[in-house]
Each structure stands twice: as structure tokens, then as C-alpha cells.
Amino acid sequence: EVQLLESGGDLVQPGGSLRLSCAASGFTFSSYAMSWVRQAPGKGLEWVSVISSSGGTTYYADSVKGRFTISRDNSKNTLYLQMNSLRAEDTAVYYCAKGGQSGAIRVGFDYWGQGTLVTVSS
């Protein structure tokens, strides 16, 4: 059974930093691209970042480019999101999501974690 378990969400002050983790199990983690998608309270889905299966390719939404860094450790089956210079508008539930096709980066997301809440407020 595929499982994605996010952690690391917290209350942080504007300008602060946070690192999210997503522990994966139930599939060959190193074969799939992984993404972070966020959802502000009461709002729709916003894609944040993607990393290829090998970690060699990454893309970011303009809203987080230069502030967030996605990475993965295939030996630990874990995805990360380093979030720096946080702003109030980054407040959201952050989901990690698994790419739906082995080896592909342009994919839909067939499994999602339960989400972790990041609140940016003074």
C-alpha cells in the first residue's frame, strides 16, 4: 500500500524558515517524480515544486522560486521542501504527491499525503 506521510508543518514568523519532509513507502520511491502542492485555507490547489525521480531536474512555481528548495533522498525514501523567507501568503496545507508514471515528470498525481499545515504569522 502506497503511503505518503508529511511532517514538519508549524507556526513560523514571517521571514522564518521551515523544512517539510514526506516519508514514502509502498512503492519504488526512486522511480517516481514527486511534487509538493499547497492549499491555502478555503482556497484551491496550487502546485509548488516537482523533482524528478533521480533528483536531477526540479521546477518551481514563480511564487516560491528563490525561496523554496525541493530535494529527495532516495536511500531514505524521503522528499523534502526547504522553505526560507516565509511570507503570510505561504500559509497553507502542504501536500506531497507522487507522480503517476514511472520515470516521467509531466504527470498527474496518483497518491497524496494527508498534508501538513504551515502557518506564517507573527
Place this chain on the structure above:
Amino acid sequence: DIQMTQSPSTLSASVGDRVTITCRASQSISSWLAWYQQKPGKAPNLLIYKASSLESGVPSRFSGSGSGTEFTLTISSLQPDDFATYYCQQYNSYPTTFGQGTKLEIK
């Protein structure tokens, strides 16, 4: 960036109704489109990928169609469990983008 526009934003329907949600892309995305269902407080759930392929385990009352810039999600006979918010997503190019969502409500 490719903009995805869903209509309607809210849809009121009854159990047993046939409903259709439309998603339009600002430029051609071939068939690189997915549909998700999301219930309050839960993560989204993939229903359809590549515009018309039904994800494993998803009931056959859900179907998707379209290509290029116009796509539809159809639920052939609404069940109580189907009242939720639905999102389309294009993955033709990054940044991948979602529609704003369609909330399906009980009439």
C-alpha cells in the same frame, strides 16, 4: 503559464442526476489533463488521467473526455458520496496548473 478555467464554480444537483463539469485550457494541452475529487479536510483523489483514462478503483460512473483546450468530467448518476469539490489539472508543461475548482452541492 497555462490557465485552466472550470465551469461552473458551483453546481447543485440531486442523487441520480447526470452532471458535467467543463475545464478549458488557455492553450492546447493535448490530452495531458487530470481530474481530482476533494472532500473537506482530505487530500485530493485522482479520478481521471490523460483526459479520459479512469484511475484504478474509481467507479465507472465517472468519465472524462476532450483534447486540446476543452475537457469535460461527467458523472453519469450522482451518488451521495460524490458531493465534493472537483479540480482539473494540466500537466502538458510546467508550471502544472489547476482549475479553480467546482463545488458539487446537494440540491
